[in-house]
Amino acid sequence: MSPRPYIRASSTTGWWLAQPRYVRYMAREVSCVFIGAYTAVVVVGLLRLAEGAAAWVDFVNALQTPASVAFHALALGFALYHTATWFNVTPKAMPMQLGEVQVPGGVIIGAHYAGWAMVSALLLFLVGA
Amino acid sequence: MNERQIDLEILRYDPETDEQPSFQTYRVPCQEDWVVLDAVNYIKDELDRTLSYRWSCHMAVCGSCGVMINGEPMLSCKAFVRDLPDSIRIEPLANFPIERDLVVVMDDFMGKLQSVTPYLVARDEKSIDDGEHHQTPAQLKKFKPYTLCINCTLCYAACPQYAHDENFVGPAALALAHRYNLDSRDVGRAARADVVASNAGIWECSFVGACSEVCPHEVDPAAAIQQAKIAATMDYFLGWLRPGREP
Amino acid sequence: MARSHKPIVWSLFAAGGTFSAFVTPAMILVTGLALTLGLLPAEALAHERMLAVVQNPIGKGFVFLTVFLPAWHAAHRLRITAHDFGIRADGAVASVCYGLAMLATVTTAVALLRF
Numbered sequence: 087m088s089p090r091p092y093i094r095a096s097s098t099t100g101w102w103l104a105q106p107r108y109v110r111y112m113a114r115e116v117s118c119v120f121i122g123a124y125t126a127v128v129v130v131g132l133l134r135l136a137e138g139a140a141a142w143v144d145f146v147n148a149l150q151t152p153a154s155v156a157f158h159a160l161a162l163g164f165a166l167y168h169t170a171t172w173f174n175v176t177p178k179a180m181p182m183q184l185g186e187v188q189v190p191g192g193v194i195i196g197a198h199y200a201g202w203a204m205v206s207a208l209l210l211f212l213v214g215a
Numbered sequence: 216m217n218e219r220q221i222d223l224e225i226l227r228y229d230p231e232t233d234e235q236p237s238f239q240t241y242r243v244p245c246q247e248d249w250v251v252l253d254a255v256n257y258i259k260d261e262l263d264r265t266l267s268y269r270w271s272c273h274m275a276v277c278g279s280c281g282v283m284i285n286g287e288p289m290l291s292c293k294a295f296v297r298d299l300p301d302s303i304r305i306e307p308l309a310n311f312p313i314e315r316d317l318v319v320v321m322d323d324f325m326g327k328l329q330s331v332t333p334y335l336v337a338r339d340e341k342s343i344d345d346g347e348h349h350q351t352p353a354q355l356k357k358f359k360p361y362t363l364c365i366n367c368t369l370c371y372a373a374c375p376q377y378a379h380d381e382n383f384v385g386p387a388a389l390a391l392a393h394r395y396n397l398d399s400r401d402v403g404r405a406a407r408a409d410v411v412a413s414n415a416g417i418w419e420c421s422f423v424g425a426c427s428e429v430c431p432h433e434v435d436p437a438a439a440i441q442q443a444k445i446a447a448t449m450d451y452f453l454g455w456l457r458p459g460r461e462p
Numbered sequence: 463m464a465r466s467h468k469p470i471v472w473s474l475f476a477a478g479g480t481f482s483a484f485v486t487p488a489m490i491l492v493t494g495l496a497l498t499l500g501l502l503p504a505e506a507l508a509h510e511r512m513l514a515v516v517q518n519p520i521g522k523g524f525v526f527l528t529v530f531l532p533a534w535h536a537a538h539r540l541r542i543t544a545h546d547f548g549i550r551a552d553g554a555v556a557s558v559c560y561g562l563a564m565l566a567t568v569t570t571a572v573a574l575l576r577f
Contacts, residue, residue: 090230091312091320096378098548104286108375111423115543121482122536122562124490125529129566131493132525132573135516139509146507150498158494165486172483175422178438179445186353198483206488213492213506375546413463418472421542444472451469 114171117164124161173198218244221296223254225266226306228313236313238304239263245296251303252280252291255317268317275431278367281308282317288372288429308372310381324368327384330410331392336403354399361394361439363432370426370436376419383419384410386426386436393439396446404446412447420444471538471560478535486532516577529570537563 102108134145148154176198177191221243228236241262243254252270259266270280273292280291283306285299296303311319341348370386377383392411396404410416420440427437496502505511515521537559544555 088230088312088314088320091314092228092230092233092236093312094236094309096309098379098550101375101378102546107425107428108423111375111425112543112546115421115539115546118536118539118543121486121532122540124486124494125532125536125566128489128493128525128529129569129573132516132529132570135509135512136573136576142509142512146497146504149494155495155498158490162487162490162495165482165490168479169483169487172479175424175441178435179441181438181442183353183357186356188356202484202487205484206491209485209488209492213496214502379545408465409463412465414466414468415463416466418466418468421546445476447465448469448473448476451465451467452473 113164113167117168117171120161120164121168123157124165169202173202217247219247219296219301221245221254221299222302223251223258224302224304225255225258225317226313227266227316228307229265230315247297249296250292251282251284251289251294251296251299251305254296254303255291255305266317267315276365278365281367281369281372282306283309283372288369290367290369290431293431308368310372310374310378311368321368323381324366324371324385324387327388328366328391331384331388332403332407332410333388333391333395335395335398335401336406337400338402348400350399357399358394358397360434361390361397364390364394364434364436365432367431369429369431373425373429375423375425376421380415380419382415384413384416386420386440387434389417389420389443390434390436390439393443396443404450408447408450411443412450417443417447471534474531474534475538476535478531478533479539481527481531482535485528489528513577516574522574522577526570526574530567533563533566534560 102112131145134141149158173195177189177194180194182189182194222240223243224238224240226236227233227239241258243257243262245254245257250273252273255266255268256270259268268280268282268291270292271277272279275290275293278290281288282291283289283304284291284294285304288308291305305317307313307317307319311321311323314320337348339345339348364387366387368387371377374383374386377385389411392407395401396407396411412418417440420437422437422441424437427433427435430436492502493507497504497507516525541552541556541559544559545552549555
């Protein structure tokens with residue numbers, strides 16, 4: 087038995103600043119703030135849509151103000167970071183083994199990006215058409 | 216062979232005399248091919264016989280020599296001085312109580328290893344005369360990586376969730392549980408679930424992934440835990456649909 | 463130790479994370495940036511067009527998922543993030559986070575059903 091073990095205190099708020107890997111982790115986690123905020127924007131848009139054409143036009147105009155554009159640009163950056171980090175860990179959470187061969191992680195990740203590109207292109211096409 | 220003068224700044228703590236730990240610096244003439252453990256052994260042999268630390272195999276298979284080297288959990292026998300700067304800060308593994316100098320108290324980890332039923336709960340109880348369990352290479356490959364853990368606890372030192380909550384069962388113990396859950400000969404997932412699928416088990420993990428990054432044997436405990444989350448989630452919902460079903 | 467009920471929120475987190483990984487970047491581009499950048503004409507987001515989307519069942523379903531899944535994903539992750547930043551009152555944090563997600567879910571469902 088230890089006569090007098092010493093317990094070191096660790097920071098509860100700034101611990102993640104100590105190493106780049108923790109900073110990247112926190113950036114990934116904080117992406118949820120922007121995804122959540124964007125979701126709130128969508129809900130507000132839906133409510134404005136329900137109020138009628140005038141309210142909707144005001145909403146679309148508000149979307150094009152500098153503050154809104156800045157927010158959406160930041161949100162896009164974080165959303166893309168979420169996409170990249172999510173796809174990168176998919177082979178770890180759901181490994182695929184065919185017989186004795188492990189499907190390479192790169193193949194699984196590549197397939198996800200391909201799917202993402204198709205979904206994004208489809209969305210852009212549907213809105214633009 | 217070239218020698219390089221390296222300053223090793225080591226956190227010392229004597230429970231019999233010290234109120235708290237403090238750093239002590241030693242200048243060590245290091246050979247090109249040395250690992251940090253060689254430098255620490257030099258200190259013990261030539262400079263300061265009171266320095267306490269764990270080591271054994273000097274080849275990264277026993278898991279004894281884990282320390283923090285410039286803030287990163289590493290095996291001191293695997294950390295080559297040629298990859299490190301002229302000043303090396305060595306501390307005992309983070310998130311564990313310090314017993315003395317670089318020796319940490321491992322009791323919590325030992326208890327957690329035992330708590331996950333870390334042995335085969337066989338589907339068919341066989342006697343020696345019945346012969347061996349059969350397993351194909353493909354079935355072995357599924358769980359093989361998770362058998363490689365050497366219990367060095369670098370993963371616990373790297374894990375921020377373990378730092379925040381010492382109740383967390385932790386990466387190595389959960390990877391070990393996963394090793395058995397994936398084993399085709401084993402039916403013990405239900406027995407392990409009370410610990411593994413508890414709030415202090417897999418659900419404490421937020422997939423930082425630092426554990427897998429510092430693991431010296433590429434066990435990938437982070438992957439094990441995420442796979443366990445998916446399995447536990449399926450067990451949970453299937454348990455609603457079919458009560459009394461053994462996972 | 464007892465088996466946790468976390469699978470309920472975690473499955474929503476996982477589904478929402480997957481959905482938002484595939485869909486959210488394009489959605490942000492289309493709704494928040496495309497008009498300003500001139501990638502789409504103003505008519506693309508015209509009132510009648512948007513009404514047509516939310517008045518048909520597939521459109522309703524897609525818009526609902528666009529709110530429901532990312533909302534619960536973000537709520538769960540925000541709960542964890544608060545903990546990571548040192549806020550230890552998990553019960554209170556969880557109530558606020560999931561409460562907001564529930565609010566978004568119900569508001570959206572009601573709004574969509576009325577179109």
